[in-house]
Amino acid sequence: MGERSKLLFDRATRCIPGGVNSPVRAGKAVGIDPPFIARADGALLWDADGNEYIDYVCSWGPMILGHSHTEVVQALEESLRLGTSYGAPTEREVEMAETIVEVVPSIEMVRMVNSGTEATMSAIRLARGYTGREKIVKFDGCYHGHADSLLVSAGSGVATLGIPGSPGVPQDLARQTISLPFNDLEPVGKAFQKFGPEIAAVIVEPIPGNMGVIVPQQEFLDGLSQITREHGSLLIFDEVITGFRVAPGGAQELFGIMPDLTCLGKIIGGGLPVGAYGGKKDIMSKMAPEGDIYQAGTLSGNPLAMAAGLATLRILKKGDIYKELEDKASMLFLGLEEAARAAGIPSVINRIGSMGTLFFRADPVTDFETARASDQDLFKGYYKRMLEQGIYLAPSPFEATFVSTAHTQEMIRKTIKCAENALQDL
Numbered sequence: 001m002g003e004r005s006k007l008l009f010d011r012a013t014r015c016i017p018g019g020v021n022s023p024v025r026a027g028k029a030v031g032i033d034p035p036f037i038a039r040a041d042g043a044l045l046w047d048a049d050g051n052e053y054i055d056y057v058c059s060w061g062p063m064i065l066g067h068s069h070t071e072v073v074q075a076l077e078e079s080l081r082l083g084t085s086y087g088a089p090t091e092r093e094v095e096m097a098e099t100i101v102e103v104v105p106s107i108e109m110v111r112m113v114n115s116g117t118e119a120t121m122s123a124i125r126l127a128r129g130y131t132g133r134e135k136i137v138k139f140d141g142c143y144h145g146h147a148d149s150l151l152v153s154a155g156s157g158v159a160t161l162g163i164p165g166s167p168g169v170p171q172d173l174a175r176q177t178i179s180l181p182f183n184d185l186e187p188v189g190k191a192f193q194k195f196g197p198e199i200a201a202v203i204v205e206p207i208p209g210n211m212g213v214i215v216p217q218q219e220f221l222d223g224l225s226q227i228t229r230e231h232g233s234l235l236i237f238d239e240v241i242t243g244f245r246v247a248p249g250g251a252q253e254l255f256g257i258m259p260d261l262t263c264l265g266k267i268i269g270g271g272l273p274v275g276a277y278g279g280k281k282d283i284m285s286k287m288a289p290e291g292d293i294y295q296a297g298t299l300s301g302n303p304l305a306m307a308a309g310l311a312t313l314r315i316l317k318k319g320d321i322y323k324e325l326e327d328k329a330s331m332l333f334l335g336l337e338e339a340a341r342a343a344g345i346p347s348v349i350n351r352i353g354s355m356g357t358l359f360f361r362a363d364p365v366t367d368f369e370t371a372r373a374s375d376q377d378l379f380k381g382y383y384k385r386m387l388e389q390g391i392y393l394a395p396s397p398f399e400a401t402f403v404s405t406a407h408t409q410e411m412i413r414k415t416i417k418c419a420e421n422a423l424q425d426l
């Protein structure tokens with residue numbers, strides 16, 4: 001890495017644990033010290049040493065329109081002059097809620113929070129409060145933020161760093177979480193046979209992105225919907241990545257499923273810190289002050305975050321954006337597949353719309369076990385060679401590659417060329 005990034009990382013490690021404010025960023029899994037980013041525009045990033053990168057992390061998903069989109073910047077500038085936080089209701093929060101209710105099929109009522117973690121944590125509390133039950137079913141390799149109940153067998157950084165769970169999570173709470181293999185209904189049926197009347201909710205990433213992208217079987221998602229209904233449990237779709245990513249209405253629109261609750265984040269903040277959870281009116285109205293289940297936030301519905309989010313959603317609602325994203329992502333991943341084949345490297349591409357993952361494995365990747373069986377050393381070598389050529393990927397084999405509207409065909413062609421070089425060199 002460049003000199004300035006090195007110096008900054010040195011300073012950072014002295015005063016921030018591991019030098020980063022979110023673990024995967026440190027690059028441990030791929031054996032690098034991270035470049036420190038100074039600036040971004042469109043699909044490009046520049047680090048503190050002035051190196052330019054084509055960005056496929058997109059801030060881990062939010063930047064679906066690229067960085068510093070003119071309309072988002074303009075909305076922020078206008079909002080900035082009106083004050084940055086009031087801790088009081090605003091018109092923009094109403095607009096945000098109305099937009100989400102209009103676009104996301106199952107959401108009738110929604111509450112804004114400040115991160116995806118807060119969204120899932122609050123949805124779980126609501127599910128427990130609403131059903132009067134305590135157990136939660138989740139799936140191995142799905143990541144739902146870092147709340148206590150949801151860190152069991154989690155994906156993302158927990159998977160990347162090979163951490164089984166986390167010290168500090170009370171045993172009693174972890175025991176209330178049942179984690180099962182993704183894409184497999186049979187264990188779900190068994191869990192409900194055994195614990196049915198105790199299960200408050202099933203929470204799932206309908207299209208997992210945190211063990212790398214996994215394509216869900218339609219029958220699996222249908223089955224979850226049916227079994228939760230039969231047992232009086234709630235189905236929670238964690239669409240923090242997929243909301244407005246795979247379609248305006250997220251995975252539930254694509255797969256035609258109506259979950260009881262939905263968690264959102266990432267894209268709906270347009271690059272500012274945001275989360276939201278919503279669902280059926282009779283469930284959501286149990287939240288205080290209408291109901292008695294408590295959840296609050298000093299900065300929730302923050303005016304700047306609402307401005308950036310609304311400007312983003314306004315553009316995404318136009319719809320033709322998703323055709324453009326599909327075409328670009330398809331071009332990229334077909335190119336990567338071909339590059340791997342030409343280099344004689346076994347690979348699997350999992351992709352839905354503009355989120356995808358290249359796994360180094362000969363057999364299909366359908367769950368956490370098969371994702372973990374991919375060749376992580378090969379990924380490490382590939383990652384380093386891509387970074388050296390100015391291609392910025394997530395520094396972990398268990399993450400998604402995101403394409404934005406700001407990626408041009410020329411950038412994608414260059415990326416494929418770099419992948420050919422990297423894969424030939426492995």
Ligand SMILES: *Cc1c(COP(=O)(O)O)cnc(C)c1O
Nearest residue numbers: 115116117143144145238240241
């Ligand atoms: C990113 C993510 C979260 C957590 O969101 P934060 O804003 O990082 O707290 C939760 N669920 C999924 C599916 C995510 O991808």
